[in-house]
Amino acid sequence: MIDIVFIVLAFFAVSGGLGMILFAQPIYSALSLILTILALAGIFALLSAPFLFMVQIILYAGAIITLLLFIIMFLNIRNDSLPEEPHKISTIVVGAILLIPFNLLILKSFNTLPSKPMHILGQDFGSISDFGMELFRGWLVPFELISMLLLAALVGAVVLARKDKIDG
Amino acid sequence: MADSILSYITLAMILFSIGFLGVISRKNIFIVYMSIELMLNSVNLIFVSMGRYYESIQPQVIALMIIAIAAAEAAVFLSLIVVMYRRKRTLNSDLFTSLSQKDSNE
Numbered sequence: 001m002i003d004i005v006f007i008v009l010a011f012f013a014v015s016g017g018l019g020m021i022l023f024a025q026p027i028y029s030a031l032s033l034i035l036t037i038l039a040l041a042g043i044f045a046l047l048s049a050p051f052l053f054m055v056q057i058i059l060y061a062g063a064i065i066t067l068l069l070f071i072i073m074f075l076n077i078r079n080d081s082l083p084e085e086p087h088k089i090s091t092i093v094v095g096a097i098l099l100i101p102f103n104l105l106i107l108k109s110f111n112t113l114p115s116k117p118m119h120i121l122g123q124d125f126g127s128i129s130d131f132g133m134e135l136f137r138g139w140l141v142p143f144e145l146i147s148m149l150l151l152a153a154l155v156g157a158v159v160l161a162r163k164d165k166i167d168g
Numbered sequence: 169m170a171d172s173i174l175s176y177i178t179l180a181m182i183l184f185s186i187g188f189l190g191v192i193s194r195k196n197i198f199i200v201y202m203s204i205e206l207m208l209n210s211v212n213l214i215f216v217s218m219g220r221y222y223e224s225i226q227p228q229v230i231a232l233m234i235i236a237i238a239a240a241e242a243a244v245f246l247s248l249i250v251v252m253y254r255r256k257r258t259l260n261s262d263l264f265t266s267l268s269q270k271d272s273n274e
Contacts (some may be wrong), residue, residue, distance in 0.1 A: 126228070
């Protein structure tokens with residue numbers, strides 16, 4: 001049963017990713033990326049990470065990709081301002097062939113791990129209270145640094161995207 | 169199949185390769201950005217599956233940090249795209265060579 005769920009989610013994730021790099025229009029690519037991200041949220045749930053499952057749906061699919069879709073629609077891109085990509089398919093095929101040894105190396109290194117059952121754990125692992133305890137006990141300084149980074153990104157985005165003054 | 173860590177790592181590597189191919193093969197700046205997001209997601213998947221394997225919660229915290237950094241990156245990257253598109257009227261990433269405010273009168 002879990003195998004079927006995993007295979008379906010993996011199929012949606014990979015097909016969404018392939019659609020993302022193959023579509024010419026960026027709006028279809030963004031919708032394919034939403035499919036991939038939702039499938040990955042399901043896989044996080046299979047891996048006993050319910051908090052990341054929710055964060056993936058709310059933050060990634062709900063905030064980041066929605067912001068991306070909003071920007072794509074806001075720019076009102078016409079077909080003639082899309083860049084021409086004559087070597088797209090050939091670059092993808094050659095790059096995929098060149099990436100195979102790299103992937104095999106990484107899979108070989110992970111293959112040395114002893115196999116262990118990966119069934120879904122119950123309440124005693126991955127609950128939100130465990131997550132919060134770990135986040136605010138062991139990771140408090142990185143958490144505060146992340147908040148400063150988000151503030152800096154907010155200010156930077158506002159400064160960059162405002163209209164230029166007339167003086168040029 | 170879902171019982172072994174190797175299937176999760178395989179899926180993550182496939183997604184990372186797709187994202188990398190998107191970065192090197194496309195010129196549309198939006199698709200380059202989305203490919204970067206896909207690579208970040210596949211790294212998250214590796215972290216979470218290793219966390220499940222060792223039954224530790226710390227990789228999930230790292231994955232949350234990665235998501236927060238991706239959100240910050242989204243804000244800056246998209247505002248840069250808006251500025252560049254307003255200036256050059258194109259989405260071709262080969263033409264985005266200047267970040268300076270000064271010498272942009274062309």
